[in-house]
Amino acid sequence: MAQDKPKNPEKHSTFIPKEKKSTKPFHDTPMLDQLESGPWPSFVTGLKRLAHNNNMMVDLMGQLEHSYKTRLGYWKGGTVSVFGYGGGIIPRFSEVAEMFPESKEFHTLRVQPPAGNHYTTNMLRQLSKSWEKYGSGLIAFHGQTGNIMFIGTTTENTQHFFDEINEYGFDLGGAGPCVRTAMSCVGSARCEQSNCNEQKIHRTLVNNFIDDMHRPALPYKFKFKVSGCPNDCMNSIQRSDFAVIGTWRDDMQVDQKEVKAFIKSKGRKYVIDNVISRCPTNALSLSDDDTLNVDNRNCVRCMHCINVMTKALAPGKDKGVSILIGGKRTLKIGDTFGTVIVPFMKLETDEDYEKIKEIASNTIDFWAENGLEHERCGEMIERIGLVNFLEGIGIEVDPHMISSPRTSSYARMDDWDQEAEKWRQRKQQAAG
Amino acid sequence: MAEAQAAKKQPPRPPIESGCPDGFQYMHPLMIKNYGNWKYHDRPRPGVLHHVAHSGDEIWTVRVGTQRQLGPYEINLLCDIIDKYGEGYVRFTIRSNMEIMVSSWEKVEPLIQALNDAGYPVGGTGNSVTMISHTQGWLHCDIPGTDASGVVKALMDELYEEFIHEDMPNRVHITTSCCQINCGGQGDIAINIQHTKPPKINHDLVANVCERPSVVARCPVAAIRPAMVNGKPSLEVDEKKCICCGACFPPCPPMQINDPEHSKLAIWVGGKNSNARSKPMFHKLVAAGIPNNPPRWPEVATIVKKILRVYKRDAKDWERVGDWVERIGWPRFFELTELPFTKFHIDNWRGSRNSLNASTHIRF
Ligand code: SF4
Ligand code: SF4
Numbered sequence: 090m091a092q093d094k095p096k097n098p099e100k101h102s103t104f105i106p107k108e109k110k111s112t113k114p115f116h117d118t119p120m121l122d123q124l125e126s127g128p129w130p131s132f133v134t135g136l137k138r139l140a141h142n143n144n145m146m147v148d149l150m151g152q153l154e155h156s157y158k159t160r161l162g163y164w165k166g167g168t169v170s171v172f173g174y175g176g177g178i179i180p181r182f183s184e185v186a187e188m189f190p191e192s193k194e195f196h197t198l199r200v201q202p203p204a205g206n207h208y209t210t211n212m213l214r215q216l217s218k219s220w221e222k223y224g225s226g227l228i229a230f231h232g233q234t235g236n237i238m239f240i241g242t243t244t245e246n247t248q249h250f251f252d253e254i255n256e257y258g259f260d261l262g263g264a265g266p267c268v269r270t271a272m273s274c275v276g277s278a279r280c281e282q283s284n285c286n287e288q289k290i291h292r293t294l295v296n297n298f299i300d301d302m303h304r305p306a307l308p309y310k311f312k313f314k315v316s317g318c319p320n321d322c323m324n325s326i327q328r329s330d331f332a333v334i335g336t337w338r339d340d341m342q343v344d345q346k347e348v349k350a351f352i353k354s355k356g357r358k359y360v361i362d363n364v365i366s367r368c369p370t371n372a373l374s375l376s377d378d379d380t381l382n383v384d385n386r387n388c389v390r391c392m393h394c395i396n397v398m399t400k401a402l403a404p405g406k407d408k409g410v411s412i413l414i415g416g417k418r419t420l421k422i423g424d425t426f427g428t429v430i431v432p433f434m435k436l437e438t439d440e441d442y443e444k445i446k447e448i449a450s451n452t453i454d455f456w457a458e459n460g461l462e463h464e465r466c467g468e469m470i471e472r473i474g475l476v477n478f479l480e481g482i483g484i485e486v487d488p489h490m491i492s493s494p495r496t497s498s499y500a501r502m503d504d505w506d507q508e509a510e511k512w513r514q515r516k517q518q519a520a521g
Numbered sequence: 522m523a524e525a526q527a528a529k530k531q532p533p534r535p536p537i538e539s540g541c542p543d544g545f546q547y548m549h550p551l552m553i554k555n556y557g558n559w560k561y562h563d564r565p566r567p568g569v570l571h572h573v574a575h576s577g578d579e580i581w582t583v584r585v586g587t588q589r590q591l592g593p594y595e596i597n598l599l600c601d602i603i604d605k606y607g608e609g610y611v612r613f614t615i616r617s618n619m620e621i622m623v624s625s626w627e628k629v630e631p632l633i634q635a636l637n638d639a640g641y642p643v644g645g646t647g648n649s650v651t652m653i654s655h656t657q658g659w660l661h662c663d664i665p666g667t668d669a670s671g672v673v674k675a676l677m678d679e680l681y682e683e684f685i686h687e688d689m690p691n692r693v694h695i696t697t698s699c700c701q702i703n704c705g706g707q708g709d710i711a712i713n714i715q716h717t718k719p720p721k722i723n724h725d726l727v728a729n730v731c732e733r734p735s736v737v738a739r740c741p742v743a744a745i746r747p748a749m750v751n752g753k754p755s756l757e758v759d760e761k762k763c764i765c766c767g768a769c770f771p772p773c774p775p776m777q778i779n780d781p782e783h784s785k786l787a788i789w790v791g792g793k794n795s796n797a798r799s800k801p802m803f804h805k806l807v808a809a810g811i812p813n814n815p816p817r818w819p820e821v822a823t824i825v826k827k828i829l830r831v832y833k834r835d836a837k838d839w840e841r842v843g844d845w846v847e848r849i850g851w852p853r854f855f856e857l858t859e860l861p862f863t864k865f866h867i868d869n870w871r872g873s874r875n876s877l878n879a880s881t882h883i884r885f
Pocket of ligand 2: 556585587664719720739740742743744758763764765767768769770778
């Protein structure tokens with residue numbers, strides 16, 4: 090069906106214009122051509138459409154085909170920036186420019202999308218028009234860090250394009266050792282599982298460090314990601330230095346009528362096999378009368394039962410966030426997950442937001458001072474130990490930060506009594 | 522003359538440091554109205570989400586697969602459809618799917634029809650194989666061992682039916698990465714470059730192009746040392762120590778790690794970002810030595826499809842690939858997928874003993 094002849098070939102992902110406006114003849118692209126068939130929309134057909142319009146894309150396709158043939162990449166970096174900023178542009182100069190001169194400069198601008206990646210069609214068209222004017226026309230929605238990637242332009246046009254879109258509200262993201270563009274899930278805008286205002290957290294955090302984004306001077310990159318619940322649609326625990334994840338601390342909301350309706354439609358066995366017995370902490374049980382009991386003190390807010398029974402179950406009402414610091418991929422010490430630094434905090438009042446800003450800036454300041462060159466925050470924590478990091482950012486130890494206490498006895502514990510006393514005092518204060 | 526020109530030149534325009542734009546200005550009005558007040562959702566058909574607010578308002582979302590790299594033609598084509606059949610509002614998921622929001626169920630089918638007529642698949646929701654998240658590759662990256670868009674296009678052609686239907690045990694997130702930095706991130710199935718030979722060094726260029734101490738510091742196994750080669754200051758790699766990770770290549774392009782023959786692909790499974798049921802997991806190596814074979818990487822597709830077939834047959838509802846393997850155990854995974862188990866599957870990096878079996882928990 091996807092392979093059927095399109096009803097209206099002029100308005101179809103396979104459309105190729107008849108008129109060729111670019112002056113340069115096309116390169117032969119036998120390998121890329123093979124990626125035009127098949128049901129998934131083809132980026133190669135897209136590149137060809139652009140190559141009908143501009144010579145830069147004619148040569149870009151030539152270089153890409155050359156990469157396919159030789160199985161090597163041919164771009165190198167450099168320095169390109171817009172006036173006033175030190176980052177945000179990914180410079181690309183071709184190493185095979187003598188063969189493909191029109192795409193010898195093919196820089197990318199990383200631009201921050203609106204929080205939650207919301208657009209009107211008008212705004213998409215406007216961005217596309219600006220980029221057609223100053224660049225190749227090719228836009229990636231979005232890069233892995235979360236930027237809109239405007240791919241392919243000359244050094245001179247990076248400035249013109251930036252000036253134009255900056256006037257209507259868009260700003261560059263980060264590149265290099267700096268705070269990077271952040272990401273947040275759709276969250277409160279459309280998801281009942283959300284526990285926080287992702288839009289506000291995202292913009293509060295990243296826009297507070299705009300200077301650290303535009304003028305790279307940190308040990309390495311620093312990423313914020315915001316997910317509204319522990320399903321963590323933004324992959325923040327593994328992919329960000331500072332993960333903010335919505336959660337709740339009171340009882341989950343259970344609508345027993347809907348529980349019964351769910352059991353009626355799916356069967357009791359389905360519910361036992363797919364909900365009750367799948368709770369990681371055995372916090373669920375089903376009574377003989379088909380009411381659901383939740384051991385809320387032992388529910389770890391994993392979201393599974395809520396994901397399955399979307400109508401019957403919902404997060405509680407006392408909502409807030411957990412913060413995990415230090416996630417990243419392999420380079421250089423191996424993968425690290427983020428670690429719980431703040432098990433729970435409310436994010437409602439202005440003071441709450443001030444507090445999260447403060448935690449973030451304490452973290453960045455401490456890491457900027459103590460991180461080695463090219464060392465991510467999580468790697469620094471691994472090198473110096475969590476306790477030193479906590480002392481550096483002024484946060485007290487908490488058993489939610491660990492999955493188990495130490496197993497090795499090789500540690501000095503001479504001031505045990507003072508530390509135990511601190512704990513007692515904190516407990517007393519918390520009690521009121 | 523020069524002065525006159527300088528005087529004519531406009532002063533550079535200072536940037537407006539506006540940062541991340543406010544999403545509300547582009548948000549569907551029903552999403553603004555019911556912000557933070559949604560009650561539940563269901564999926565009336567694959568590719569469609571239906572959310573109901575406490576106010577009683579309802580919104581339908583149609584999820585569309587795209588090629589991620591879009592030009593003016595595609596953008597206008599899709600926007601024309603969204604304006605005519607939708608309501609002018611759209612957002613993108615983390616995996617580059619477009620989501621088009623409408624306020625009535627009646628609009629959903631015509632919108633899907635129009636998208637399909639234009640050659641765009643609707644799907645990627647719930648327990649489907651959704652769009653593969655990908656990186657830049659040969660199209661635009663400075664260090665890629667392979668292409669990204671091409672691998673994704675080739676695989677999504679093969680997984681088209683899995684995208685438009687929801688018949689996997691749970692959602693499947695596939696990722697690709699063109700170097701071992703793994704920008705594609707964790708995936709239920711991850712397809713990543715794996716280099717197998719040490720960098721080839723162009724000693725004539727090292728001194729000029731590379732900051733040698735930082736290159737030395739970048740190597741995870743301390744295999745690089747400064748050296749004089751042919752009378753020029755350069756760098757030397759202890760090839761016995763080198764793990765061929767490619768970490769030295771970005772800061773020092775004359776240390777070419779990519780090789781048309783020896784840069785292979787590896788497949789990793791069981792990565793999971795969500796906290797649902799089990800804690801988040803990293804993906805684990807299951808296959809390597811796969812040829813980097815453009816334009817359609819058939820050897821990769823064969824293994825990915827095999828893993829998906831076995832997972833679909835053997836996993837329980839709601840089990841992600843990682844959950845499933847934890848339940849059945851790795852020996853069974855290798856048995857069912859008929860993938861060879863080798864010494865390379867056994868980790869020897871720091872902390873690796875945690876990945877060894879320190880029990881008599883053995884399945885027969
Ligand atoms: S959210 Fe997770 S931990 Fe909590 S009751 Fe449900 S399944 Fe159990
Ligand atoms: S490839 Fe990796 S291990 Fe080998 S020298 Fe370079 S950084 Fe070191």
